[in-house]
Amino acid sequence: MTITTAPPQRFSGRQRLILFVLLGAGFMMSADFSILNVALPEIGAGVGLGLDHLAWIASAFALPAAGFTLLFGRLADLFGRRRLFLLGIILLAGASLLGGLATNPELLLLARVLQGLATAMALPASMSLLTTTFTEGSQRDRVLGLNGALLSGGFTVGALVGGTLVGLLSWRAAFFINLPVAVVLLAVTPLLIKESYDGTRRKLDVPGAVTVTGGLLAVTYAVIERHLLVAIAGVILLAAFWLIELRSTAPLAPVRILRRPTVKWGNYAGLVIFTMETGMIFLMTLYLQEVLHLSPLTTGLIFGLPGLSSVVAGVIAGRLIGRLGGRKLLVAGLAVQALATLPLVFLGTHRIALLIVIPALFIGFFGHVTAIVSYTVTGTSGLPNHEQGLATGLTTLTQQIAITIGIPILSAIAATQAVQLTGIRLALSVNVAVTLLSAGLIWIGLRTRTTATDRASERLEVSVAR
Known part of the structure; x- marks a missing residue:
C-alpha cells in the first residue's frame, strides 16, 4: 500500500x-x-x-x-x-x-x-x-509559518x-x-x-471564568512583584478552576483538551520558548549597555539586524513542518535556540565579543521562530473548529504569561551574584539547561501519542480511499 x-x-x-x-x-x-x-x-x-x-x-x-x-x-x-x-x-x-x-x-x-x-x-x-x-x-502550516514570521518581523x-x-x-x-x-x-x-x-448556544461558565481569570491575574502579578501570598492565592484559584471544570456541564475549558499530548506538550514548549528567549534578550541588553557600554541605538541594531533571520525562519518552518512533522521541528528549534545561547555564557568585557554575539543571535532567532511556528501548529492540531478559539486562546495565553515571567525569573537568578557579568552568565547557563532538558521531555512526551495519531490518520485515509 x-x-x-x-x-x-x-x-x-x-x-x-x-x-x-x-x-x-x-x-x-x-x-x-x-x-x-x-x-x-x-x-x-x-x-x-x-x-x-x-x-x-x-x-x-x-x-x-x-x-x-x-x-x-x-x-x-x-x-x-x-x-x-x-x-x-x-x-x-x-x-x-x-x-x-x-x-x-x-x-x-x-x-x-x-x-x-x-x-x-x-x-x-x-x-x-x-x-x-x-x-x-x-x-494551515504555511499560514502559521507566515504568522510567526510577521510577528517576529513586527x-x-x-x-x-x-x-x-x-x-x-x-x-x-x-x-x-x-x-x-x-x-x-x-x-x-x-x-x-x-x-x-x-x-x-451555551451558557458561559461564570465560576470557571472568575476563578481562571483571577488566578492568572494573581500569578502574573506575583511573578512581577515577587509576592508570595498573592502567588499562593493565585494557585488556589487555579486549583478551584480545575475542580469546577471537572464538574461543570458546560466548562469554559474542557479538561479533556488539556489531556491531549499535542495541547499539553505544545503549550509547555511555548512556555519554555518565550520565557527563556525573553529573559535572554533582557540579559543581553544589560550586557551590551552596562558591560560593553553601548548606546541604546546600537543595541537596537545589534538585536534588529540578526532578528531579520526570524522572518526567514517563519516562512521556511511553515513549509518544513509538513515534511518533518511538528515534533521533530519543534525539538530542533528548541535545541538551536539553546545551543545558540551557549556561547553567550562565556562572553567577556571587551567589544570583540560582538563577533560572537551577532552570529549567535542570528542563529538563535532562527531557531526561536522555528520553535514558535512548531508549537503553534502542535498546540492547535487535531481539534474540531468549535474548540479552535479555546486552543488558540491557550497558545496565546502561554505566550503572554511566558513573556511576562521570563525577565523576572532570569533577572532574579542573575541578581544572586554580586558581580553583574557573573550573574548574567549564571542566568544564561540556566536558560540553556532548562531549554535543552525541556526539548528532551517534549520529544518523549509527543512520541507515543503522535505515532498513534499518525496510524489513526493512515487508517482513515485508507478507509476513505476504499
Whole structure:
C-alpha cells in the first residue's frame, strides 16, 4: 500500500486578502509592543512617572493580556470570532488614542490596561479565524509559518524604527501609529471575513471564568512583584478552576483538551520558548549597555539586524513542518535556540565579543521562530473548529504569561551574584539547561501519542480511499 501526499493547496485571492488582514493585525500589535519598549524612558518622563515605577508601563499591559486571554478565546468560540476581533481592534484604537493624549501616570496606565484587554480579545480571535479559515495540514502550516514570521518581523521592525520614530516625533507617536491601521482593519474585515462561532448556544461558565481569570491575574502579578501570598492565592484559584471544570456541564475549558499530548506538550514548549528567549534578550541588553557600554541605538541594531533571520525562519518552518512533522521541528528549534545561547555564557568585557554575539543571535532567532511556528501548529492540531478559539486562546495565553515571567525569573537568578557579568552568565547557563532538558521531555512526551495519531490518520485515509 502506498500513501501519496497531496500537493500543497494554493491560496485563493480572497484567502490572500484575509491573510493580509489577520496577519497585519498581529504585525501591528507586535511592532507596537516593541516600539513602546524602546520609548519607555521618554513615556515615563512625559507623564511624570518615576524610574522606580517605569516597569508598570509594561506590567499594566501584561496583566490583562495574560489574565483574560483564555476567557476571551472561549467567548470567541461561543459568541463570534469576528465579533471579538473587531471589538478588540476598536478597544485597541481607543486605548491608543487615550495613551497618546495622556498627561499623567493614571491615564497612561489605564490606556495600557485597556491595550492589554484589547490584545486578549483580538489575538486569540484572529488566530482562531486563521485556523478555521484554512484547513489543517500543509495550508494551515504555511499560514502559521507566515504568522510567526510577521510577528517576529513586527518585533524586529519595532526595534529598528522605534528609536527613530520617537526621536523624530515624540513618544506619543508610539501610540498614535495604531490608529490608521485600526481604521483600515475595521473597514475591510466585515467585507472579507464571515462570522465564525460554535453554533450551539451555551451558557458561559461564570465560576470557571472568575476563578481562571483571577488566578492568572494573581500569578502574573506575583511573578512581577515577587509576592508570595498573592502567588499562593493565585494557585488556589487555579486549583478551584480545575475542580469546577471537572464538574461543570458546560466548562469554559474542557479538561479533556488539556489531556491531549499535542495541547499539553505544545503549550509547555511555548512556555519554555518565550520565557527563556525573553529573559535572554533582557540579559543581553544589560550586557551590551552596562558591560560593553553601548548606546541604546546600537543595541537596537545589534538585536534588529540578526532578528531579520526570524522572518526567514517563519516562512521556511511553515513549509518544513509538513515534511518533518511538528515534533521533530519543534525539538530542533528548541535545541538551536539553546545551543545558540551557549556561547553567550562565556562572553567577556571587551567589544570583540560582538563577533560572537551577532552570529549567535542570528542563529538563535532562527531557531526561536522555528520553535514558535512548531508549537503553534502542535498546540492547535487535531481539534474540531468549535474548540479552535479555546486552543488558540491557550497558545496565546502561554505566550503572554511566558513573556511576562521570563525577565523576572532570569533577572532574579542573575541578581544572586554580586558581580553583574557573573550573574548574567549564571542566568544564561540556566536558560540553556532548562531549554535543552525541556526539548528532551517534549520529544518523549509527543512520541507515543503522535505515532498513534499518525496510524489513526493512515487508517482513515485508507478507509476513505476504499
